[in-house]
Amino acid sequence: MAVEKHMRQLSKKNLAAADAPFFIGAGAYRHHVPASVDHLIQRGEFLTAYTPYQPEIAQGTLQMLFEFQSQVARLYGCAVANASMYDGSTACWEAVAMAGRVTRKKRVVLSGALHPHYAQVVRTMAKFTEDEIAGADPSLTALPDDDGLIARIDDNTASVVVQYPDILGRIPDLQRIADAAHEKGAKLIVVNTEPVALGALEAPGNLGADIVVGEGQALGVGLQFGGPYLGLFAITDPKLVRQMPGRLCGETVDADGKRGFVLTLSTREQHIRREKATSNICTNSGLCALAFSIHMTLLGAKGITALAAENHRLACIAAERLARVPGVSVLNENFFNEFTLMLGTDARQIVRDLADRGVLGGVGLGKLFPDVDGLKSGLLVTVTETASLEDIESLASALEEVLP
Amino acid sequence: MNQINQSGWKPGTPVAAQDGGDHPTVTGNKALMLEEALIFEIGGADTCGVDLAETQTDLPSRMGKFARKDEIGLPGLSEPETVRHYTRLSRQNYGIDLGFFPLGSCTMKHNPRLNEKVARMPGFLDVHPMQPANTVQGALGVIDELSHWLITLTGMNAVAMSPKAGAHGELCGILCIRAALEARGDARKVVLVPESAHGTNPATAAFAGYETEDIPANADGRVDLDALKARLGPDVAAVMITNPNTCGLFERDMKAISDAVHEAGGLVYCDGANFNAIMGRVRPGDLGVDAMHINLHKTFSTPHGGGGPGSGPVVLSEALAPFAPLPFVEKKSDGSLRIVEEENMEDQHASAFGRMTAFHGQMGMFTRALTYILSHGSDGLRQASGDAVLNANYVLRQLEDVLHAPYGASGPCMHEALFGDEGFADGFSTLDLAKGLIDEGFHPMTMYFPLVVHGAMLVEPTETESKDALDQFIMAMRSLAQRAKDGDEALLTAPHHAPRARLDEAQAARKPRLAWSEANGG
Numbered sequence A: 001m002a003v004e005k006h007m008r009q010l011s012k013k014n015l016a017a018a019d020a021p022f023f024i025g026a027g028a029y030r031h032h033v034p035a036s037v038d039h040l041i042q043r044g045e046f047l048t049a050y051t052p053y054q055p056e057i058a059q060g061t062l063q064m065l066f067e068f069q070s071q072v073a074r075l076y077g078c079a080v081a082n083a084s085m086y087d088g089s090t091a092c093w094e095a096v097a098m099a100g101r102v103t104r105k106k107r108v109v110l111s112g113a114l115h116p117h118y119a120q121v122v123r124t125m126a127k128f129t130e131d132e133i134a135g136a137d138p139s140l141t142a143l144p145d146d147d148g149l150i151a152r153i154d155d156n157t158a159s160v161v162v163q164y165p166d167i168l169g170r171i172p173d174l175q176r177i178a179d180a181a182h183e184k185g186a187k188l189i190v191v192n193t194e195p196v197a198l199g200a201l202e203a204p205g206n207l208g209a210d211i212v213v214g215e216g217q218a219l220g221v222g223l224q225f226g227g228p229y230l231g232l233f234a235i236t237d238p239k240l241v242r243q244m245p246g247r248l249c250g251e252t253v254d255a256d257g258k259r260g261f262v263l264t265l266s267t268r269e270q271h272i273r274r275e276k277a278t279s280n281i282c283t284n285s286g287l288c289a290l291a292f293s294i295h296m297t298l299l300g301a302k303g304i305t306a307l308a309a310e311n312h313r314l315a316c317i318a319a320e321r322l323a324r325v326p327g328v329s330v331l332n333e334n335f336f337n338e339f340t341l342m343l344g345t346d347a348r349q350i351v352r353d354l355a356d357r358g359v360l361g362g363v364g365l366g367k368l369f370p371d372v373d374g375l376k377s378g379l380l381v382t383v384t385e386t387a388s389l390e391d392i393e394s395l396a397s398a399l400e401e402v403l404p
Numbered sequence B: 001m002n003q004i005n006q007s008g009w010k011p012g013t014p015v016a017a018q019d020g021g022d023h024p025t026v027t028g029n030k031a032l033m034l035e036e037a038l039i040f041e042i043g044g045a046d047t048c049g050v051d052l053a054e055t056q057t058d059l060p061s062r063m064g065k066f067a068r069k070d071e072i073g074l075p076g077l078s079e080p081e082t083v084r085h086y087t088r089l090s091r092q093n094y095g096i097d098l099g100f101f102p103l104g105s106c107t108m109k110h111n112p113r114l115n116e117k118v119a120r121m122p123g124f125l126d127v128h129p130m131q132p133a134n135t136v137q138g139a140l141g142v143i144d145e146l147s148h149w150l151i152t153l154t155g156m157n158a159v160a161m162s163p164k165a166g167a168h169g170e171l172c173g174i175l176c177i178r179a180a181l182e183a184r185g186d187a188r189k190v191v192l193v194p195e196s197a198h199g200t201n202p203a204t205a206a207f208a209g210y211e212t213e214d215i216p217a218n219a220d221g222r223v224d225l226d227a228l229k230a231r232l233g234p235d236v237a238a239v240m241i242t243n244p245n246t247c248g249l250f251e252r253d254m255k256a257i258s259d260a261v262h263e264a265g266g267l268v269y270c271d272g273a274n275f276n277a278i279m280g281r282v283r284p285g286d287l288g289v290d291a292m293h294i295n296l297h298k299t300f301s302t303p304h305g306g307g308g309p310g311s312g313p314v315v316l317s318e319a320l321a322p323f324a325p326l327p328f329v330e331k332k333s334d335g336s337l338r339i340v341e342e343e344n345m346e347d348q349h350a351s352a353f354g355r356m357t358a359f360h361g362q363m364g365m366f367t368r369a370l371t372y373i374l375s376h377g378s379d380g381l382r383q384a385s386g387d388a389v390l391n392a393n394y395v396l397r398q399l400e401d402v403l404h405a406p407y408g409a410s411g412p413c414m415h416e417a418l419f420g421d422e423g424f425a426d427g428f429s430t431l432d433l434a435k436g437l438i439d440e441g442f443h444p445m446t447m448y449f450p451l452v453v454h455g456a457m458l459v460e461p462t463e464t465e466s467k468d469a470l471d472q473f474i475m476a477m478r479s480l481a482q483r484a485k486d487g488d489e490a491l492l493t494a495p496h497h498a499p500r501a502r503l504d505e506a507q508a509a510r511k512p513r514l515a516w517s518e519a520n521g522g
Helices: A002-012 A035-041 A059-076 A088-103 A116-129 A146-151 A174-183 A195-199 A238-243 A270-276 A286-322 A347-356 A389-402 B079-090 B113-119 B137-154 B166-183 B200-207 B225-231 B254-263 B272-277 B363-399 B430-439 B467-486 B489-493 B505-510
Strands: A107-110 A132-134 A157-163 A187-192 A211-215 A231-235 A248-253 A259-264 A338-342 A378-382 B158-160 B190-194 B211-215 B236-242 B267-271 B291-293 B314-316 B328-331 B337-340 B417-419 B457-459
Touching: A002 B113, A002 B137, A002 B363, A035 A286, A035 B079, A059 A195, A059 A231, A059 A248, A059 A259, A059 A286, A059 B079, A088 A107, A088 A116, A088 A157, A088 A187, A088 A211, A088 A231, A088 A238, A107 A116, A116 A132, A116 B166, A146 A174, A157 A174, A174 A187, A187 A195, A195 A286, A231 A238, A248 B505, A259 B505, A270 B200, A286 A338, A286 A378, A286 A389, A286 B079, A347 A378, A347 A389, B113 B363, B137 B158, B137 B314, B137 B328, B137 B337, B137 B363, B158 B166, B166 B200, B166 B236, B166 B267, B166 B272, B166 B291, B166 B314, B190 B200, B200 B211, B200 B236, B211 B225, B225 B254, B236 B254, B254 B267, B267 B272, B272 B291, B272 B363, B363 B417, B363 B467, B430 B457, B430 B467, B430 B489, B467 B489
Parallel strands: A107 A132, A107 A157, A157 A187, A187 A211, B190 B211, B190 B236, B236 B267, B267 B291
Antiparallel strands: A211 A231, A248 A259, A338 A378, B158 B314, B291 B314, B328 B337, B417 B457
């Protein structure tokens, strides 16, 4: 009882998203999670199982993983997805590493509008593998600078990494970038941090992506102050499956002829290959994959399409309303549920002032890009179905109050 | 094994009488055990189990030409169908909640439900990692308190909280070591790893750009100190040692090993997967360890979840602390907490080696682990490790007359008991015994690991089990050991009572079917 009381006191020292008009995204998204998701993941047979090393008594986890892999592959427009990674940022690095194995090249071109934390994870890992990372500052333009990105691709490029939608909420032209990458023998890695967007936007796998990775937290998992989250990883060419990192679940039959599922192709993995493994990953995000899969099953194609449409409608309404606040303009020509407002003053201070008025109004771009002066007045605003029209009005009027 | 029947029967289709075994049913169901088809076979494109609002607006779409054109092809289920689907699947799983799960090296202990309740408090579950720091002081407080406990329990100087799992923590530790060596201009190339190590150890060292070499073991299953000393030199960056080791033995020479490594200019990584055996009794910092990851999902009772999420904070010595990756939590002079990351790292943190993940680590695991620690207190944690070791020794001594215990003479074991398959009849293996254990209602132990023992069986009972539970397991193991020695043919086709018989793993790997498709019907 004393423990519970202590933890409750700590919990109360936080401002929960439900208790404020809430517009923060930037790689972690707040969506309504149906009650049955949390109920089902708490069944002890899921919650207290281990990695399914004994398939005869782990068909529940294994069938779920097979379904999860199939759902992710379809959402991403890919042929094969794995059974999850730690999170989107580590999946992004694993994709870079895989592209290096496949192309046997060392140069990686990062879009300037890739989530800077993802770029930072890639740079950190590349220091130790001696890959050459070619980054850039994000352009402050209404559309992503696809031409600038394409111009940086050369014959030594192993992979091009582009976020869709990007960190400023804009939508890059993947097919153009894919064509340019493939012309130079490079792989296109598409990063998606908001899976709900793919209920409305074309799947990256249908637009020339070779590897699609992302964060799956938005469906089923919740915000949880940053973790545990769920890395998604998929490829369009099934011939490259043996170069994939992470666990894979496959279909087979048992000795009585009944369909069943097992972990397979484990000769890529650390417990067999040791120092020659494709990745050192062991435990991944099984329970988060279950939450994602249940939420996706409850939605189905119809639900994810409707959910995405509602997110976009509310984002359009918010963009239109906020652009009417004096001194505020919307940077984006296109967006899904996230866009950048230009405020004419350091947005980090505005975010703090909004929080003092009980509004969690977004992320100041200076927090993400401390070294890029031009971005400091940018405020990244995210609008999901959890925001009401009253919340949007609260943000608009609070902005009017706090802007100088 | 019997000839495999390749019929590929699927739930939802009738079972042929000759395929149904004794007392066949046409559905394949067996009373409470219900077969369940794939969501792709039972769901529909127009079915949705969620009510969604539809806000009216005349504003045009801002997605331009990028709107999705084709069908997504994702099946939906109604809420009752969804609840049944996953409830039925869950019943085909074994978990600690159901019974004894002695999976060696994985520390399958009870997961207290208070942990789950606390993790779902809105101030932890429903806060965003990029909220302003003054709106998340309680979340930062959890990280700070847990950090304090981990540092205290291990006798180390600092802890990097962000790694997402054990192997990720290992990588963090090795990268700290490499950063520290590079900072002093020392380009050492070799990491020494015992043969008995977890597969993640050599995989991690290789990723970090090191060549790995085996450290030999002596006859009693511990690191051969003299051989290690002979190998040390200016090219050795680090040794990675698991303590207690994967043979279930405490490395008594750990301090001497650390001293020798340090004297030769190297650093010591300790794989903390087995910390549950020594928690509250031995502080790795006192043994000269420079970095050690802690699996919160093992030692500190956060649930394994069918393969994650884990959490792998890394405790660091004074020598390595400055190199810990971003982000981390720091106390300001006014007592409030802040997150140090790229935005505000300033000069005093310039040597941080980078960033390992997008946000602050596995917050949901931190709340559970802190709840576990506070519930036990330091005396309770000390008792837990003692009980875990006592349980393992009880299993070892109750079985060593019927199963080969290669290090039974090396003194008491720690938290896990190791056996080999010596003495089994021809054609009978550890796998067969393990599958027999499934029929007896237990989850099998870890098999064929560590690699240094033929047909290894690694049993980790944890402190969770009562003497009655252990006696039941021992009774089953004694029976199965005898059947394996006697050559009981029925063991070769076990399990006979599980939801599935042995699965054809060769076929799965030869012709991988990794996603459902209409063409092959699943």
